[in-house]
Amino acid sequence: MxxxxxxxxxxxxxxxxxxxxxxxxxxxxxxxxxxxxxxxxxxxxxxxxxxKPDYDLLLKALSDNIAKLYLQPVPWFIGKITQVYERMLMHHGFMIVGDPLGGKTSAYKVLAPTLGDLYNAKLMDEFAVKFCIINPKAMGQLYGCFYPASHEWSDGVLATSFGDQAISTSEDRQWIIFDGPIDAVWIEHMNTVLDDNKKLCLMSGEIIQMSPKMSLILETADLEQASPATMEPHQLGWSPLRDSYMNTLPETLL
Incomplete structure (x- = not known):
């Protein structure tokens, strides 16, 4: 106090x-x-x-990594990446919501190496990032299941990845990214992870505590009957997509 x-x-x-x-x-x-x-x-x-927050070092590193990925430094896109960074600092679980071609995936794929560059340069007290992308529609393979015959428990891909990140001794940031639509069938089991408990509770009785370096990111196109999409394709426009494609072509075709 x-x-x-x-x-x-x-x-x-x-x-x-x-x-x-x-x-x-x-x-x-x-x-x-x-x-x-x-x-x-x-x-x-x-x-x-x-x-205004002092993001000069962050913005410089963002611009460098945007160029490395042959993307375009559209101010709106950079602003959205900055918002993702701020959400990560404030919340252990958050969502990146928007329609296809809105830059959702590119946002975190630019942010991750950016933080790695800042870590290597010992700037902003940042850390490198390791992330794992999971399909939330894996259902039985997501959390795990009991085999009907033997009644033995087998961990799913989330349980395995979550456990590995939780016990990691690395100082890197650890992200688990759910890339896919959100529905009540699987998100209900994430309540204890997304609230202040920060624990994954499995049907086997195992409880896995999140580490301070872990973040849970949900990437989805929409949240029906919830909040709207904020990564808007018309805000990004079509010209950055054209320019990025042109950057990948050999000079003989230009």
Missing amino acids: RAVKSVLTAENASVLLLRALMDVNVAKFLAPDAPLFQGVISDLFPEVVLP
Whole structure:
């Protein structure tokens, strides 16, 4: 509590509140909603100037890795990668939601080596990243199952990957990425992982505690009856896709 009090007394309360509102909400908005939110914020905090985070080193490393992957440094795309980074710092579990061609996969595939470069250069107190991509529709092969004949338990791909990351002694960040649609059949079993317990509870009775370096990322096109997609293809546009494709062609075809 003393540490919290020292932060509150050192910073302007309006700045702290505005920063919290921006960090929690901006990444969730669609393009038409963002200006409306900015209008509400300017009315509520008319004279508050929010200091910009010092991301110069991060942005430089992002640009380098975007070029290595033959992608395009579209400002909107870089902004979304930055939001993914901020979500990772604040939450052990989060979602990247958006339609195909919106840049979801490319966002984390750029961020991972970027953090690795910062780690190698000993900048921003960052760490390298190891990630595992899982198909959530694996069903019986996801968590594990009992064999009907012997009633012996066999770990699924998530149980195995989750356990390996949990006991890892490496200082690297560990990501598990669910790449696929979300439905109640499998996501219900993730409640104890995504809440403050941070534990994977298996039907075998085994309980696996997440390590502080682990993150659970859900990459999906939509969340029906939940929140909308925020990785919007029309925001990215078609020209970055064309330019990235042109970069892969041999010079004789250009």
